[in-house]
Amino acid sequence: MKRNLKFILALIKMKLSHMMVFRLSFFGAFFVDGSLFLIQILTFQAIYSQVDSIGGWSRGEMIIFIGTFSMINALNMVIFFFGVITIPDKIKNGQLDHYITKPVSPLLRLTFENVNPGSIPLLFLSVGIITYGISLLEITVTPLRVIGYIILVLIMTVLWYDIELLLRIIPLFTVSAYNFSRLEDSLLDVSMKIPGVLLKGVFKLILYLVIPYGIMSTFPTQFITNTLSPGWLAYGCGIVILFTYLTGRIWKLGLKYYKSASS
Amino acid sequence: MNIIETKNLTKTFQRFQKEPGLKGSMKGLFKRKYLMKSAVSDFTLTVEEGEFIGLIGPNGAGKTTLIKMLTGIIAPSNGEISVAGHYPNKLENSFKRQYAVVMGQKSQLFFELSANDTFLLFKELYNIPEDEYRKNLDYFIALFGVTDILDVQVRTLSLGERMKLELIVALLHNPKILFLDEPTIGLDAVAQKQIRKFLKEVNETKGTTIILTSHYMEDIKSLCKRCVVINEGKKLFDGDTDLLFKKYQTHKKVTVSFVQEDHFTSEIDFIPLEKSPYKTTLLIKKELSQELLKDLLVRYELDDISIEEEDIGNVVERIYNDKSGVSE
Numbered sequence: 001m002k003r004n005l006k007f008i009l010a011l012i013k014m015k016l017s018h019m020m021v022f023r024l025s026f027f028g029a030f031f032v033d034g035s036l037f038l039i040q041i042l043t044f045q046a047i048y049s050q051v052d053s054i055g056g057w058s059r060g061e062m063i064i065f066i067g068t069f070s071m072i073n074a075l076n077m078v079i080f081f082f083g084v085i086t087i088p089d090k091i092k093n094g095q096l097d098h099y100i101t102k103p104v105s106p107l108l109r110l111t112f113e114n115v116n117p118g119s120i121p122l123l124f125l126s127v128g129i130i131t132y133g134i135s136l137l138e139i140t141v142t143p144l145r146v147i148g149y150i151i152l153v154l155i156m157t158v159l160w161y162d163i164e165l166l167l168r169i170i171p172l173f174t175v176s177a178y179n180f181s182r183l184e185d186s187l188l189d190v191s192m193k194i195p196g197v198l199l200k201g202v203f204k205l206i207l208y209l210v211i212p213y214g215i216m217s218t219f220p221t222q223f224i225t226n227t228l229s230p231g232w233l234a235y236g237c238g239i240v241i242l243f244t245y246l247t248g249r250i251w252k253l254g255l256k257y258y259k260s261a262s263s
Numbered sequence: 264m265n266i267i268e269t270k271n272l273t274k275t276f277q278r279f280q281k282e283p284g285l286k287g288s289m290k291g292l293f294k295r296k297y298l299m300k301s302a303v304s305d306f307t308l309t310v311e312e313g314e315f316i317g318l319i320g321p322n323g324a325g326k327t328t329l330i331k332m333l334t335g336i337i338a339p340s341n342g343e344i345s346v347a348g349h350y351p352n353k354l355e356n357s358f359k360r361q362y363a364v365v366m367g368q369k370s371q372l373f374f375e376l377s378a379n380d381t382f383l384l385f386k387e388l389y390n391i392p393e394d395e396y397r398k399n400l401d402y403f404i405a406l407f408g409v410t411d412i413l414d415v416q417v418r419t420l421s422l423g424e425r426m427k428l429e430l431i432v433a434l435l436h437n438p439k440i441l442f443l444d445e446p447t448i449g450l451d452a453v454a455q456k457q458i459r460k461f462l463k464e465v466n467e468t469k470g471t472t473i474i475l476t477s478h479y480m481e482d483i484k485s486l487c488k489r490c491v492v493i494n495e496g497k498k499l500f501d502g503d504t505d506l507l508f509k510k511y512q513t514h515k516k517v518t519v520s521f522v523q524e525d526h527f528t529s530e531i532d533f534i535p536l537e538k539s540p541y542k543t544t545l546l547i548k549k550e551l552s553q554e555l556l557k558d559l560l561v562r563y564e565l566d567d568i569s570i571e572e573e574d575i576g577n578v579v580e581r582i583y584n585d586k587s588g589v590s591e
Contacts, residue, residue, distance in 0.1 A: 017376055
């Protein structure tokens with residue numbers, strides 16, 4: 001564990017050094033991600049400014065939902081997104097060979113080798129939105145509830161990582177996974193705009209169980225507003241454990257199927 | 264003591280066979296035809312600790328597939344394999360610490376950063392103690408004479424300089440086995456010579472077992488006492504390198520450029536490879552090469568002449584056609 005942490009730290013240092021070589025891109029990341037965030041907020045404002053309540057959710061809950069999604073998205077972007085998205089190419093062009101032959105988990109290295117500090121400001125902005133949402137609701141939030149909320153956000157970040165990874169290790173088994181990426185984009189888009197509480201029937205089944213993006217921001221929002229039942233809380237934790245287990249198993253199985261690429 | 268042992272090692276790949284055109288593509292959607300291709304077939308090999316072995320064969324012979332199985336990158340389809348007492352594809356970290364692999368066409372260096380940055384990451388990767396790291400680094404830097412390029416962005420270095428650094432990165436953790444897949448590919452003659460000198464020194468002073476694949480005969484001749492010839496996944500020859508070249512590399516490749524348009528003819532027996540009015544490439548038996556040179560110099564006005572060892576493909580073909588076999 002200590003060795004892994006030391007190695008992650010070395011990867012982060014390496015990435016920062018790399019970013020600083022390209023001075024413009026180092027500072028540009030702050031600018032680009034900040035702009036994306038603002039566009040996202042404006043889009044949400046345009047959609048929800050005319051309504052106070054959707055499916056029983058008030059404006060305050062909706063704002064917390066948006067803030068929570070931004071928070072999980074920012075964590076994803078800062079920590080692993082830029083590493084995980086390189087996996088399909090590394091599988092296809094055989095670069096994975098170098099990861100497999102080194103005495104640290106290839107997944108650990110792939111996950112943390114492209115951290116992106118450019119998205120850190122998004123974390124602070126997300127906290128601002130969530131705080132604003134809570135103030136609109138006029139509810140009292142205990143420190144214990146805040147801690148629970150933070151843990152749930154982190155758990156849901158792990159869930160996002162699991163799904164992101166699952167969809168990107170498909171090339172270990174098949175030639176192309178391009179269509180899965182498109183499916184992921186569409187489902188994420190829906191989950192970003194529509195809280196899980198509004199989903200019904202087959203949509204709920206897909207976004208709560210098959211590719212459970214629907215619970216990622218919904219459950220923490222419900223938790224902090226004290227509307228998440230113990231049953232759904234257990235379900236949320238259970239699904240993350242299940243997906244983490246599945247991802248680990250499929251990754252290991254995929255490595256057995258790995259064919260590398262001819263040189 | 265054997266550090267590598269394989270018995271009847273086989274790797275079979277399944278290849279999708281697509282019929283041409285749109286119709287063929289649509290057919291492939293519903294009913295796929297697959298071809299089974301044996302990249303390595305019934306391959307038995309033993310390598311002793313400290314040996315320097317050359318693995319030669321034409322493109323697609325199965326050399327790289329064999330190295331990938333020995334390093335655990337891919338799993339064998341059949342057969343037995345043991346490298347440093349491990350089953351490679353189990354991918355145990357204790358196994359990965361015992362070897363290093365350098366692939367001539369896949370770099371481990373971070374192109375935008377300096378070599379020193381990559382060295383530091385590898386220090387953490389292999390958990391190399393500070394004093395051992397310093398000692399090894401100093402040794403290899405001195406051996407290769409690369410002090411001046413350690414802080415330079417890797418992207419700006421020449422291919423030869425990069426390969427030297429690739430080797431240093433690979434050897435920092437003192438691996439017992441070094442797998443080299445075409446390390447001299449694309450390098451000029453000077454850089455190739457330097458790399459060879461370096462590898463020889465590492466093998467002799469550190470006792471590192473080295474498995475080298477190369478298209479360049481000179482690499483194998485000057486470095487490996489023993490070589491293994493592989494073609495279509497099968498072992499054709501396993502034995503003394505000198506014996507192999509003496510018996511099977513029987514010809515030289517001669518390329519002659521003429522000052523003016525000329526049509527080369529000779530009473531000396533040769534095999535034409537390429538012919539144009541100003542240039543001729545041919546294969547000539549080694550013992551006849553002197554005679555041919557004399558003939559050329561006397562009868563033609565030459566612009567340029569080069570004499571090379573013949574290609575690996577011809578050597579392999581000759582071994583393949585030799586029913587008696589010479590494997591030791």
